[in-house]
Amino acid sequence: MINEEIADIFEKMSRVLAFKGANRFRALAYERAARSLRDLEEDLPEMAREGKLEDIPGIGKDLAGKIQEYIKTKRIRQCDQERRDxxxxxxxxxxIPGLGPKTLSLLHEKYQIRDLDDLRRALDTGKLEKLRGxxxxxxxxxxxxxxxxxxxxxxxxxGIALPLAEKLLDDLNxxxxxxxxxxAGSLRRRRETIGDIDLLVISTxxxxxxxxxxxxPSVKQVIGLGDTRATVIIEGGIQVDVRSVARESYGAALQYFTGSKQHNxxxxxLAQKKGLKLNEYGVFRGEKRLGGxxxxxxxxxxxxxxxxPELREDHGxxxxxxxxxxPKLVDLPDLRGDLHMHTNYSDGRATIAEMVEGAAALGYDYIALTDHSPSARIANGLDRxxxxxKIEELERVRKQRGERRPRILLGxxxxxLxxxxxxxxxEIIARCDVVVAAVHSSFRQSRDRxxxxxxxxxxxxxxxxxxxxLTRLMGSRDAVEFDFERIVEAAVEAGVALEVNAQPLRLDLTDAMARAAQEAGAVLAINTDAHSVAQLELIRYGVSQARRGxxxxxxxxxxWPWTKFSRWLGQRRKRKSKAA
DNA sequence: GCCGTTTTCGGCCCGACTGTTTTCAGTCG
Known part of the structure; x- marks a missing residue:
C-alpha cells in the first residue's frame, strides 16, 4: 500500500536527518508524519485528489508536496538525495539499543563503519577503545x-509476554x-505484540x-540499576523495566508509563493549554502540585x-x-459463550464431555463444538x-448433564474451499446449530479471487x-489478501458475524479491522478456537483485542442472552426459506 | 518541518540513567 511506502520513506528520512545532525525537530517532524500516515485509514492518492493532504496531522505544505511527488513519480527526489551519502x-x-545517531555518525566518520559486520569487526579488533568517549x-x-x-x-x-509479566508481578509482590x-506499557494496553515488559511499583x-x-532467579542479566529504575533481561532475552515511584505519584506514573507515547x-x-504541567510525578500548576x-x-x-488502557493510542x-x-467496551464477564472450539473428534485434545466441563467452569451459558470438515486432513476432519x-456422543452428554449449563450446540x-x-x-451443515466457515488452504490466491x-x-x-x-499466523504466515470493505459490507447485509479469534498467534481480526467492522454495522464473535480445555482461557486475548478495536x-x-442469540442463529435460515 | 484560544515566529513532552565527563552529551522511554 502506498501509505506504507511513503511512511517508510519519511521514517528513514527522519533517521537520516538525525544521523546528519540536522535540526532535531525537523527529524521529529518526519517521524511524526510517518506515524500519522501509518494510522491513516484513507488512501493517500484519493486524499491527494481531493486536496486534503494537509488535513493529515503532521503533514504541512512541504510534506504534502513530497507525497504528491511520490504518487506521481514513485520517488521523492529530495529524500533520495539526502540518503545518498x-x-x-x-x-x-x-x-540497536544503546546506539543512537550521534554514536553511529562518529563511528562512520572515524572508522568508515557501514553495517553490522563492520561494527562487529571494529569491536573484535578493539579499535573503538581508542576513541574519545x-x-x-x-x-x-x-x-x-x-x-x-x-x-x-x-x-x-x-500471549507469551502477559503470563511472564504476571509471574514477575507475583515475584515483585x-x-x-x-x-x-x-x-504498564504496551502490555497494559494489550497490544498484539510486545517489545519490553514495563512494570511499576510503590515501595517503602x-x-x-x-x-x-x-x-x-528469572533475571539473567542486569542492564541498569538506579534508585528509581531497574532494567534487566529475563529468560528468552526479554527486557524488563521496573520503575519505583512514591505513592502520591503512582497514578501519574501509571498513566505516563502506560502510554502510548502519542496518547501522552x-x-x-491539552494540559499545557490549560496552563498545567503533566509529568510522571503528577499534575502541576507552576510549583503547585494538584494531584497524581x-x-x-x-x-x-x-x-x-x-x-x-486499550484505547490509549491517540486514535480519537x-x-x-x-x-x-x-465506547462501553466489551469485557470478559460479558461473554456468555464460546462458539469455536475443537474436540478429539478432529484435532482437539479433549473429549466432548471434558470441553463442556471446562466451559461450565468458566460460567458459560452456551458453547458450540466446532470440529473440522473432511478436507482438513491434517486436522482429522470429520467425514459423514x-x-x-459425534452427534450421538453429543446427545449422550446432553442427556447426562440434563439442565446444567452450558447448552451444548452442535457446531x-x-x-x-x-x-x-x-x-x-x-444438507449436512443445515443440521448444525452453529456453522463457522474458514479458509485453511490456498492462502496465496489473488486479492480478487x-x-x-x-x-x-x-x-x-x-x-x-x-x-x-485474515488467516495469519504471527511470525510464520502472512495475512491473506482480500477487499475487507466488501467483506464487511456483505457480512452486514447477510447478518454473518466476523470472528475475533483469541489464539495469541492469530488475534484475527486486527483491532483496527474490528473497529471498522463495528462502525459499518457488522456483528462480531469473540472465540478461542480452543484445542484443549486449558485453551478456553485464551478468551481474554480475544477480548483485549476487541477492546482495542x-x-x-x-x-x-x-x-447476547440466549433468547437473542438463538434468534440470531435462526434468522439466517429464515431468510433462506423466504428467498426460496 | 509543523503549527497556532500566548498564532505567522519560535517553540516543539520531559525526566532518568549511564558513562566518562569535571559540567554534560547521548540515549531511552
Missing part, C-alpha cells in the same frame, strides 16, 4: 545491544519493600526493592474522562472522551460417518460466522 545498513543499526563499559554496552537486537528482532506475542506492583525503600528485584503527547498538549496519586485524577485534572479516544462518547458418531468449522464452495453439502471466495462463503445461508478472516458488547453475538 548515508549507507543503508547504518540506518538499520539505529535500532569510548570506555570499556560503553563498548560492552554496544556489544550487549547487538546481542539483544539479534535475539529479539521480532516482538513477542501478547513477594519482595518485602514492595507495596504494590502493576503492569525503592533502592532496596529494586536491588532485590534484580536478584530474582496529546494529553500533555490516582490515574483517574490525572485525567480529570486535565479535563479528560479516564478511559481503558481523547476527543471521544471529551465529547462523552467513549464420524460426524454421525462445525467448515473449510471454505479454494473455489469458494464449502466442504460439506448444505480471495474476495470472491469469502463472499461466496458469506452468501451461504447456513454460515453464521466467518472465522479468523473499540468493540462494545452489543456488537458481540456471544455476549
Amino acid at each position: 548515508v549507507p543503508e545498513g547504518l540506518i538499520a543499526l539505529m535500532d 569510548f570506555g570499556k563499559k560503553k563498548i560492552d554496552n554496544i556489544q550487549r545491544g547487538i546481542n539483544l537486537w539479534l535475539a529479539r528482532h521480532q516482538r513477542m506475542p501478547l 513477594g519482595i518485602k519493600q514492595v507495596e504494590r506492583a502493576d503492569i 525503600d525503592s533502592p532496596r526493592a529494586l536491588r532485590e528485584f534484580t536478584k530474582l 503527547i496529546h494529553l500533555r498538549t 496519586a490516582r490515574e483517574d485524577e490525572v485525567y480529570r485534572l486535565v479535563g479528560v474522562p479516564v478511559m481503558p 479516544e481523547i476527543e471521544a472522551a471529551m465529547e462523552g462518547r467513549l 460417518k464420524r460426524l454421525e458418531a 462445525v468449522e467448515v473449510d471454505i 479454494a473455489d469458494g464452495r464449502l466442504d460439506y453439502p448444505d 480471495m474476495t470472491k471466495r469469502l463472499l461466496d462463503a458469506i452468501a451461504n445461508p447456513y454460515v453464521h460466522i466467518l472465522a479468523h478472516p 473499540w468493540i462494545e458488547a452489543r456488537s458481540v453475538v456471544n455476549s
Whole structure:
C-alpha cells in the first residue's frame, strides 16, 4: 500500500536527518508524519485528489508536496538525495539499543563503519577503545545491544509476554519493600505484540526493592540499576523495566508509563493549554502540585474522562472522551459463550464431555463444538460417518448433564474451499446449530479471487460466522489478501458475524479491522478456537483485542442472552426459506 | 518541518540513567 511506502520513506528520512545532525525537530517532524500516515485509514492518492493532504496531522505544505511527488513519480527526489551519502545498513543499526545517531555518525566518520559486520569487526579488533568517549563499559554496552537486537528482532506475542509479566508481578509482590506492583506499557494496553515488559511499583525503600528485584532467579542479566529504575533481561532475552515511584505519584506514573507515547503527547498538549504541567510525578500548576496519586485524577485534572488502557493510542479516544462518547467496551464477564472450539473428534485434545466441563467452569451459558470438515486432513476432519458418531456422543452428554449449563450446540468449522464452495453439502451443515466457515488452504490466491471466495462463503445461508478472516499466523504466515470493505459490507447485509479469534498467534481480526467492522454495522464473535480445555482461557486475548478495536458488547453475538442469540442463529435460515 | 484560544515566529513532552565527563552529551522511554 502506498501509505506504507511513503511512511517508510519519511521514517528513514527522519533517521537520516538525525544521523546528519540536522535540526532535531525537523527529524521529529518526519517521524511524526510517518506515524500519522501509518494510522491513516484513507488512501493517500484519493486524499491527494481531493486536496486534503494537509488535513493529515503532521503533514504541512512541504510534506504534502513530497507525497504528491511520490504518487506521481514513485520517488521523492529530495529524500533520495539526502540518503545518498548515508549507507543503508547504518540506518538499520539505529535500532540497536544503546546506539543512537550521534554514536553511529562518529563511528562512520572515524572508522568508515557501514553495517553490522563492520561494527562487529571494529569491536573484535578493539579499535573503538581508542576513541574519545569510548570506555570499556560503553563498548560492552554496544556489544550487549547487538546481542539483544539479534535475539529479539521480532516482538513477542501478547500471549507469551502477559503470563511472564504476571509471574514477575507475583515475584515483585513477594519482595518485602514492595507495596504494590502493576503492569504498564504496551502490555497494559494489550497490544498484539510486545517489545519490553514495563512494570511499576510503590515501595517503602525503592533502592532496596529494586536491588532485590534484580536478584530474582528469572533475571539473567542486569542492564541498569538506579534508585528509581531497574532494567534487566529475563529468560528468552526479554527486557524488563521496573520503575519505583512514591505513592502520591503512582497514578501519574501509571498513566505516563502506560502510554502510548502519542496518547501522552496529546494529553500533555491539552494540559499545557490549560496552563498545567503533566509529568510522571503528577499534575502541576507552576510549583503547585494538584494531584497524581490516582490515574483517574490525572485525567480529570486535565479535563479528560479516564478511559481503558486499550484505547490509549491517540486514535480519537481523547476527543471521544471529551465529547462523552467513549465506547462501553466489551469485557470478559460479558461473554456468555464460546462458539469455536475443537474436540478429539478432529484435532482437539479433549473429549466432548471434558470441553463442556471446562466451559461450565468458566460460567458459560452456551458453547458450540466446532470440529473440522473432511478436507482438513491434517486436522482429522470429520467425514459423514464420524460426524454421525459425534452427534450421538453429543446427545449422550446432553442427556447426562440434563439442565446444567452450558447448552451444548452442535457446531462445525467448515473449510471454505479454494473455489469458494464449502466442504460439506448444505444438507449436512443445515443440521448444525452453529456453522463457522474458514479458509485453511490456498492462502496465496489473488486479492480478487480471495474476495470472491469469502463472499461466496458469506452468501451461504447456513454460515453464521466467518472465522479468523485474515488467516495469519504471527511470525510464520502472512495475512491473506482480500477487499475487507466488501467483506464487511456483505457480512452486514447477510447478518454473518466476523470472528475475533483469541489464539495469541492469530488475534484475527486486527483491532483496527474490528473497529471498522463495528462502525459499518457488522456483528462480531469473540472465540478461542480452543484445542484443549486449558485453551478456553485464551478468551481474554480475544477480548483485549476487541477492546482495542473499540468493540462494545452489543456488537458481540456471544455476549447476547440466549433468547437473542438463538434468534440470531435462526434468522439466517429464515431468510433462506423466504428467498426460496 | 509543523503549527497556532500566548498564532505567522519560535517553540516543539520531559525526566532518568549511564558513562566518562569535571559540567554534560547521548540515549531511552
